[in-house]
Amino acid sequence: MAQTPSSSSAAAPQTPAFSPLYQQIKTLILQSLQAGEWKPGELIPSEIELAARFRVSQGTVRKAIDELAAENLVVRRQGKGTFVATHAEQQVQYRFLRLVPDSGDARAEGPAQRRVLECKRVRANADIARCLALRTGDAVLQARRVLSLAGVPTILEDIWLPGQPFKGLTAERMAQYPGATYAMFELEFGVRMVRADEKIRAVLPDSEQATLLGVDAHTPLLSVERLACTYHDTPMELRRGLYRTDTHHYHNALS
Amino acid sequence: MAQTPSSSSAAAPQTPAFSPLYQQIKTLILQSLQAGEWKPGELIPSEIELAARFRVSQGTVRKAIDELAAENLVVRRQGKGTFVATHAEQQVQYRFLRLVPDSGDARAEGPAQRRVLECKRVRANADIARCLALRTGDAVLQARRVLSLAGVPTILEDIWLPGQPFKGLTAERMAQYPGATYAMFELEFGVRMVRADEKIRAVLPDSEQATLLGVDAHTPLLSVERLACTYHDTPMELRRGLYRTDTHHYHNALS
DNA sequence: AAGTGGTCTAGACCACAAC
């Protein structure tokens, strides 16, 4: 596995190959992450160990890990090692939530309060099934909840999850969990959300939605449809959120 | 400049220092970019030349350029060289515009049509001045325009620019330019927008806004307030946009 | 003191583009 990128030594069994060595290494590490060889929050082997395992130089492993770190799949800590990224950390809670108070100080308003309205097992309609790469009629979990920020109901979310990986999820489970929902998905179901796509629109609520958020039916709201994926871009959650934007706004940094 | 990161050799005069060598090199290259030593679209010196100029190894220059490329400040092209990033390219037009048709195929609807409604010189109020890091009463340019996508008026934008760097900008100038506005800012005023922040809300239009967009006053719209910055995070443009989201949506990728 | 990631170097070779 030293010189030719297209070689397939014992260390790189079924890599289709014709990519740089460090890309192959990256793929191998990714497979170990996906297979759960190292769990979220855990320490992965040192660069030197991985270099020995894959029969490449430390620099090549480094470049592979650099890319994984850039994609937020692992976190490097000098002097300690490299850790599998996790949602279950105090610092980076709500990593995917871009709604921030207009004051800018998200910490001042304290943690969000969650109220789970329902969590039931249903059959996917064509729309939901297509988004989650399932077949129409497959079992999915459907949940609805309200998040209150600074005591004010601000976010109404409908969530759909594939039934298979999330078997056994109940409203109690969702409600009682202290931290972010994605942390629970990791700890309870071994599903780590890696990236997500959001489609944002301005809409008016129906009467039920308006009631739940404590606004009237003429209040414009942000509609945020999020498709969250685990490793290899496998869709694992569809979420349709309605955000009040009278005291908060959706923040996005472009570069 | 070889071993000690805090050294200040002739090649690195006023770097405050105590950062890795490659960071110092990055800062030096950044200064040359800002000073206009190499203009947008131009070829910068090769890694070997820069390594010689700064008295460091090619690998160190490479790492500096890697970061600049990751921030979209330069573009690498294998076999050709490294170029200063520019908005004036066919491929990456509207790099900051995240509104895409629901069909997903942005190319199908063709280029946006622009109608410039006004472009006048005014005095900044406290709000505008604060955003642009000016003083209240300073001269600013204020423009308003409508963008039509697939023939339908979809975006209404109010734009504020600091008067000094954009002296001489007229409505004709804005209207006649073939490509994106940021390309014109580069070519005509030497101002390159490097990054931007957006605050997004759902709002209802006032009657004038509704008329310009061809909707009624009860149609919820996306309010997108963008602050665009040039090098070193210097704010250079405030833009308040209203987006129709009946056939388009704002797309955002989270990772 | 030992182990980790972080930086820096020097040299080899590969892949791509232009002449």
Next chain:
DNA sequence: TTGTGGTCTAGACCACTTG
């Protein structure tokens, strides 16, 4: 053929963390 960026290696040393 030449020059560019891209990959890979090997070894040195630095900075941080832990025992």
